[in-house]
Amino acid sequence: MRQYLTIFIIVSFCNLFAVTGEAAEFVPWNFNRPALGEALDSPRELSLAAYLMYQGSLFFSRYISPVDGDRCAMYPTCSAYSRQAIAKHGFFIGSIMTADRLIHENNEIDMAQEVEIGKSYRYSDSVAENDFWWYKHR
Amino acid sequence: MPGKILLFLLVFLTLSLTCFVWEARGEGSNDAEMQFAFAERLFEEGDYYRAIGEYKRYIFLYPQEKSTEKAFFRIAESYYRAEKWKEATDAFKKFVAKYPASTLCPDTLYQQGLSEKQLHRFDDAFLTFEILSKIQAGRYFDKAIYEMALILVEKEDWSGARNLFTLVPGKSALYGPAQRYYIELDEIENLPRKSPAAAGTLAAILPGAGHLYAERPRDALVAFLLNASFIWASIELFNNGNEVAGGIVAFFELGWYTGNIYSAVGSAHKYNERNKKDFLQNLKDMSSLSFYKDGKSAEHYLMYCVRYQF
Numbered sequence: 001m002r003q004y005l006t007i008f009i010i011v012s013f014c015n016l017f018a019v020t021g022e023a024a025e026f027v028p029w030n031f032n033r034p035a036l037g038e039a040l041d042s043p044r045e046l047s048l049a050a051y052l053m054y055q056g057s058l059f060f061s062r063y064i065s066p067v068d069g070d071r072c073a074m075y076p077t078c079s080a081y082s083r084q085a086i087a088k089h090g091f092f093i094g095s096i097m098t099a100d101r102l103i104h105e106n107n108e109i110d111m112a113q114e115v116e117i118g119k120s121y122r123y124s125d126s127v128a129e130n131d132f133w134w135y136k137h138r
Numbered sequence: 139m140p141g142k143i144l145l146f147l148l149v150f151l152t153l154s155l156t157c158f159v160w161e162a163r164g165e166g167s168n169d170a171e172m173q174f175a176f177a178e179r180l181f182e183e184g185d186y187y188r189a190i191g192e193y194k195r196y197i198f199l200y201p202q203e204k205s206t207e208k209a210f211f212r213i214a215e216s217y218y219r220a221e222k223w224k225e226a227t228d229a230f231k232k233f234v235a236k237y238p239a240s241t242l243c244p245d246t247l248y249q250q251g252l253s254e255k256q257l258h259r260f261d262d263a264f265l266t267f268e269i270l271s272k273i274q275a276g277r278y279f280d281k282a283i284y285e286m287a288l289i290l291v292e293k294e295d296w297s298g299a300r301n302l303f304t305l306v307p308g309k310s311a312l313y314g315p316a317q318r319y320y321i322e323l324d325e326i327e328n329l330p331r332k333s334p335a336a337a338g339t340l341a342a343i344l345p346g347a348g349h350l351y352a353e354r355p356r357d358a359l360v361a362f363l364l365n366a367s368f369i370w371a372s373i374e375l376f377n378n379g380n381e382v383a384g385g386i387v388a389f390f391e392l393g394w395y396t397g398n399i400y401s402a403v404g405s406a407h408k409y410n411e412r413n414k415k416d417f418l419q420n421l422k423d424m425s426s427l428s429f430y431k432d433g434k435s436a437e438h439y440l441m442y443c444v445r446y447q448f
Contacts, residue, residue: 098397099398
């Protein structure tokens, strides 16, 4: 009797997870397409230099930035912007665009559009807003 | 006698069965109407996600009903209203392919063009509006021409856009804004501009000078200080015999230097782009138009707003 009861409890427990997982996956209007941000955030095939810089930026935002303090007023933040630029254009252009971002953010605040991120507001300055003059967006 | 009873029973049975079949047919038709009405209710309530499901159910259950055509159109329209532009474009195309002679084709093409425009598929949208302008549906000619002109504005073909704005008929409600665009677009070439080449050259000669030229003084200061401090640090390190540290700092300085040039060129482009966008936005605001279609009466309405500055 105890064995049957144990099996019943295990099966019920597993079913509970199965149902919860299915319910969490349902999203209206989800046509199984990744959003633009997700696609850019995941590194595609990168050169070694680009990969190292990408991982360095990731290390900074995961371990240094939380201790150092979140001071970037822009969206995406400078480290996220750097990763997106590297993922999109590779090491060389990605590095130049990162340097450009660190230089130009002071005046950009006066001109950029405000976006609500969580409970705070940031200034929009995406990769697309800084490569539009030479890169043809699809 | 038994023969008469048998005949009576046979007639009674036949009549009963006929009545039953007629009633069943009536019920089926009623079900179809109810199903369509339910889908329409969801559509009117703005619950487009569920409305699409109900329209699809209607098409699946009653493919021979006369409202099937409208159900296909409503599916596309639901995607359009829910701002699912890609799905809307595909659904409108499917509708036109399935019902090429439908009276709903002009509405379909118009909304398909608008969806393609939202997706920035300007060439496709232009072609759709061009087809619409050639269809014998008078009420869409002016709108199609106007949208074609606006697409050329998006593509920065100013003279082509101006030519198209002149084709909007004088009796159309769009004539006023079209004329405004025609006149104002003549001024777009005279907007203040910054040369990206000049900004890049200045930044290459003196870091920060390109930003100053592009009217970004704070960025200019940052670019100058960063480059100056890294150049100074690397020179000092080399002079003190620290070649490795000097090389590393010089490597980083190379990044700041090229970043400074890229930033200056980008700043000039942004300056020009911002001026152009402000000009076009102002033009749009000064003669703003809104289209809307009443879901119940299927009538199209146009709202024209003109603003004057005192």
